[in-house]
Amino acid sequence: xxxxxxxxxxxxxxxxxxxxxxxxxxxxxxxxxxxxxxxxxxxxxxxxxxxxxxxxxxxxxxxxxxxxxxxxxxxxxxxxxxxxxxxxxxxxxxxxxxxxxxxxxxxxxxxxxxxxxxxxxxxxxxxxxxxxxxxxxxxxxxxxxxxxxxxxxxxxxxxxxxxxxxxxxxxxxxxxxxxxxxxxxxxxxxxxxxxxxxxxxxxxxxxxxxxxxxxxxxxxxxxxxxxxxxxxxxxxxxxxxxxxxxxxxxxxxxxxxxxxxxxxxxxxxxxxxxxxxxxxxxxxxxxxxxxxxxxxxxxxxxxxxxxxxxxxxxxxxxxxxxxxxxxxxxxxxxxxxxxxxxxxxxxxxxxxxxxxxxxxxxxxxxxxx
Numbered sequence: 001x002x003x004x005x006x007x008x009x010x011x012x013x014x015x016x017x018x019x020x021x022x023x024x025x026x027x028x029x030x031x032x033x034x035x036x037x038x039x040x041x042x043x044x045x046x047x048x049x050x051x052x053x054x055x056x057x058x059x060x061x062x063x064x065x066x067x068x069x070x071x072x073x074x075x076x077x078x079x080x081x082x083x084x085x086x087x088x089x090x091x092x093x094x095x096x097x098x099x100x101x102x103x104x105x106x107x108x109x110x111x112x113x114x115x116x117x118x119x120x121x122x123x124x125x126x127x128x129x130x131x132x133x134x135x136x137x138x139x140x141x142x143x144x145x146x147x148x149x150x151x152x153x154x155x156x157x158x159x160x161x162x163x164x165x166x167x168x169x170x171x172x173x174x175x176x177x178x179x180x181x182x183x184x185x186x187x188x189x190x191x192x193x194x195x196x197x198x199x200x201x202x203x204x205x206x207x208x209x210x211x212x213x214x215x216x217x218x219x220x221x222x223x224x225x226x227x228x229x230x231x232x233x234x235x236x237x238x239x240x241x242x243x244x245x246x247x248x249x250x251x252x253x254x255x256x257x258x259x260x261x262x263x264x265x266x267x268x269x270x271x272x273x274x275x276x277x278x279x280x281x282x283x284x285x286x287x288x289x290x291x292x293x294x295x296x297x298x299x300x301x302x303x304x305x306x307x308x309x310x311x312x313x314x315x316x317x318x319x320x321x322x323x324x325x326x327x328x329x330x331x332x333x334x335x336x337x338x339x340x341x342x343x344x345x346x347x348x349x350x351x352x353x354x355x356x357x358x359x360x361x362x363x364x365x366x367x368x369x
Contacts, residue, residue, distance in 0.1 A: 032092060036339040036355040041099035043336045044363065050204055051367050052333055053103040053150070055303070057254035057323045058361035059216065059311075060093055061351060062109035062140035076358070078314060078348040090114060092356040094122040100336075100363055102128075105145040106196075106214035106254035106323075115143050133158045133196040142196040142214045151200040154209065157241050158196045161233050162189045170236055174294075178229065181290035188229050191218050195234050197241055199249070208368065211242040215255040217265070224283030225290055227258060227265045228274060235269075235296040243297065250329030251298065252366070253322075256359065260318045261306040269300055269324055301327040303364045304335050311359050312350045323362050329369055336363035 048054045063086045065071060072081060082088055097105060097119075105128065110119065112134055120130040120143075129148050134141035146153070165171050165178070165188065178185045195215045202208035215234055217227045234253075242251050259265035264280030274280075276291040303323045310321040325332070338360055344350060350358045 032354040036343045037096040044100045047101045056102045056105045056363050059108040059256040059359035061357040063111045083353040089356040090118050103147040107143040108216040108256045110143040135192040137192050154199040160194045184290045209249045211251040213253040217258045219258050222284040224280035232294045250326040253324040299327045300324040303332050304362045313358050330366045333365040333367050
């Protein structure tokens, strides 16, 4: 379709002369129309006050996965091909994230180039500083952004799970337990999953520090046992930062945990322990059974509860993403409502022309107790 457009510059007419006709050089595509995040922006027009912070966790769908033939034909056949293209999705993403006026944004599946060339400069203009941790052997990773006038960065403690498990004495006990299950051990060590941990300090009250963790766990539906090991490593590492290095600072733990509320991983994070006879230890069959009991010292709460779904694709929908908060130190002021089911399914599923990812951003306002 080639269109002749009549451009009317309006107030600029005096400078630019009379309206003129221009011919588009390529196919004209539909714009997004109403976006799934438009109604959410009504709640997030302003930055929170000083005693509060707005946190966002969002798997933004890496270009490296969106642009494959498999994605176009099998995963997202319902999505218009132009809406899977990087430039199109990036523009929507920048618009979406800017409108949340967040103090803290934890992103997963961030392409290295998208972080450097697009998101970091765009969010910088809105007062946010970005940190990036790439996955080993891959082009995508994690990004954490924090509001500069509210926080300063004290330190970073990022790890790759496999490397930390092998080399950090912190995980020796878990590593020894895992060695009894060579098949599982090998799978855990093959994964390139990482954990991003940043310690931030309030610019107005230096006594107020916070440990912000961000991760993306192994994705496979039968990988519950692998995710349990990964989350055990994550929580031990966070404990080292938030209990040993900075005694008793509150934690916020965001991410795509690839775990529904009925999973062992969710139960472990929520309750502080997992029994050695939990079903998830045999999530991939008897030959990969690896019974262990694990525990962690935190009192964590899913700030946005357990939504019906945070991931909505053709063949699956479920709640996989969470913002866990330290309930001794933080409380939830408000949770920004997720898009309605009608909005999510307007174009069948996600991503779509009006939504740039197959996940939905979680957003909540928190305050110190």
